[in-house]
Amino acid sequence: MKNPSIDVLSPAGYRRRATILGVIALLVGAACLYMGFDPTMLFTEFHYVTDLFSSMSPPNLNVIWHDETIGMAVLETLSMAFLGTLIGGGFAMFLAFLAAENTMPSRIVRMLVQLILSIGRVIPPLFLILVFISAVGLGPFAGALSLILSTMGTFGQLFTEIIENVDPAPADAIYSVGATRAQVIRYVILPQVLPSFTANFFYAFDINIRVAISLGIFGGGGIGFQLFQAMRVLHYHDAMALILLTVVLIVGSEKLSDLLRSRLLNRGSLK
Amino acid sequence: MNEISFNPPRLGLFRRYGRVSLVLLGILALAQGAAWVCGARFDLLFHGIADSMHFMVHLLTPELNAFSDMWQPALTSVFIAVVGTVVGTAISLLFALLAASNIAPRWLRNTTRFLLGLERALPEIVILLFLVAAFGLGPFAGVLSLAIGCIGMLGKLIADAIEELDPVSIDAIQAIGASRVQVILFGVIQPIIPSIISFALFRFEYSIRLSVYLGAVGAGGIGLELYRSFTMLDYGRAATALIVTLILVFVSEWVSGFLRKKIKGGRFQ
Numbered sequence: 064m065k066n067p068s069i070d071v072l073s074p075a076g077y078r079r080r081a082t083i084l085g086v087i088a089l090l091v092g093a094a095c096l097y098m099g100f101d102p103t104m105l106f107t108e109f110h111y112v113t114d115l116f117s118s119m120s121p122p123n124l125n126v127i128w129h130d131e132t133i134g135m136a137v138l139e140t141l142s143m144a145f146l147g148t149l150i151g152g153g154f155a156m157f158l159a160f161l162a163a164e165n166t167m168p169s170r171i172v173r174m175l176v177q178l179i180l181s182i183g184r185v186i187p188p189l190f191l192i193l194v195f196i197s198a199v200g201l202g203p204f205a206g207a208l209s210l211i212l213s214t215m216g217t218f219g220q221l222f223t224e225i226i227e228n229v230d231p232a233p234a235d236a237i238y239s240v241g242a243t244r245a246q247v248i249r250y251v252i253l254p255q256v257l258p259s260f261t262a263n264f265f266y267a268f269d270i271n272i273r274v275a276i277s278l279g280i281f282g283g284g285g286i287g288f289q290l291f292q293a294m295r296v297l298h299y300h301d302a303m304a305l306i307l308l309t310v311v312l313i314v315g316s317e318k319l320s321d322l323l324r325s326r327l328l329n330r331g332s333l334k
Numbered sequence: 335m336n337e338i339s340f341n342p343p344r345l346g347l348f349r350r351y352g353r354v355s356l357v358l359l360g361i362l363a364l365a366q367g368a369a370w371v372c373g374a375r376f377d378l379l380f381h382g383i384a385d386s387m388h389f390m391v392h393l394l395t396p397e398l399n400a401f402s403d404m405w406q407p408a409l410t411s412v413f414i415a416v417v418g419t420v421v422g423t424a425i426s427l428l429f430a431l432l433a434a435s436n437i438a439p440r441w442l443r444n445t446t447r448f449l450l451g452l453e454r455a456l457p458e459i460v461i462l463l464f465l466v467a468a469f470g471l472g473p474f475a476g477v478l479s480l481a482i483g484c485i486g487m488l489g490k491l492i493a494d495a496i497e498e499l500d501p502v503s504i505d506a507i508q509a510i511g512a513s514r515v516q517v518i519l520f521g522v523i524q525p526i527i528p529s530i531i532s533f534a535l536f537r538f539e540y541s542i543r544l545s546v547y548l549g550a551v552g553a554g555g556i557g558l559e560l561y562r563s564f565t566m567l568d569y570g571r572a573a574t575a576l577i578v579t580l581i582l583v584f585v586s587e588w589v590s591g592f593l594r595k596k597i598k599g600g601r602f603q
Contacts, residue, residue: 142368198382
């Protein structure tokens, strides 16, 4: 903040703040009563957390090395995220060209495509995975399919904005010497947007790893499913090892994605 | 006048597109491997789509009289998100003070930042699985996991806002003899209250989406309703639950956006 004004509040200002705080407190209090949520339980019942923690440690790290299903589960999670990113991102890229004002002249097509994209964006992934499990059965394939749709929705919107924000001058220049729309897209727009598209693909992979782990719990397979199983049958030492593995997986993919993205955007290559 | 000539570089097709196509081939090979691992099969997909037509029809015809059963779980979801976010914001504020370089010593700041980063890496659903194992099913575990899930993101954002504070105003408060607590209350927290509220509202949108997920694992609410209708093959009811979920998401986004715009307009300052 540039200029924090330590202002002398007028009585009206104090009254307004007090009202806002009061409304929030009342809402939270009512919500607590309604749900039977007792905040003091956090302190009186905290020993359950420490009990569980002590029954989980030390983590049984052997399970990672000796159990082949875990290795396969990690591969499944990675594959789900990869397919979701590649295919969903590919669809997003294609649809973005149909949804952007400077590449698609027809208004009706633009609105239709934008409708498809926003449906993919707002439908919760939980719903998608349940539909795909009903259609193709339990397993990573259902997870990959729902990741494809959600990636398409989220990144289609973003890609459309990127395309619409390209510098219009070069496009006008080669239009004026008689280029077709396809040539303008290939030689003006694509080179401008490709670096940031690729950077966003890495970002999408990073997000999809997390979603893939969460979807696994609902039957999408992969490491999330293994963790859910371990918790359910009370193999807490294995579960702790799997939680650690999850954290390593997420932090690793985040760091890798950051590294690749910053290198890509600084060099500005891949034109 | 000089003659203007334009000679496009004549490259062979391979020299021009060779590297790109090699990269693309590599990606395709990876995708093939990933598809094999996932057991992705086109025939399965087409069969699945053909077979699922009979329930897709039900998904498009929501059961209208199930709406009256839905408002209670929807309210639970909203309350879980509200309480989780408020409690989480309060805890994040404490962590943010420990993670700001102009308040905490260097070693404490770095340790806290490391812990916050670790928390960000942990998906909320994993936290919930842990808490459900500790406290049993129910909204208590849901609220707590949302609150803990806030800490990584909000703690970092608020700590960054504290570090960006103008040191002059803190010095000024110290100069007139304020105690350490007073400096923190009036010099640090008060100026960033608008930022804290707008971060919390932003997180609230996310919490609503998360509470749908968490509900299905055992926190209760609209997510549980959605999950249960699906497992009981009651697709009309599932469609109703989906509509209620979408309404929740849209309304929370609208409310949060509206309030954040109002804060930016300076109403809180």
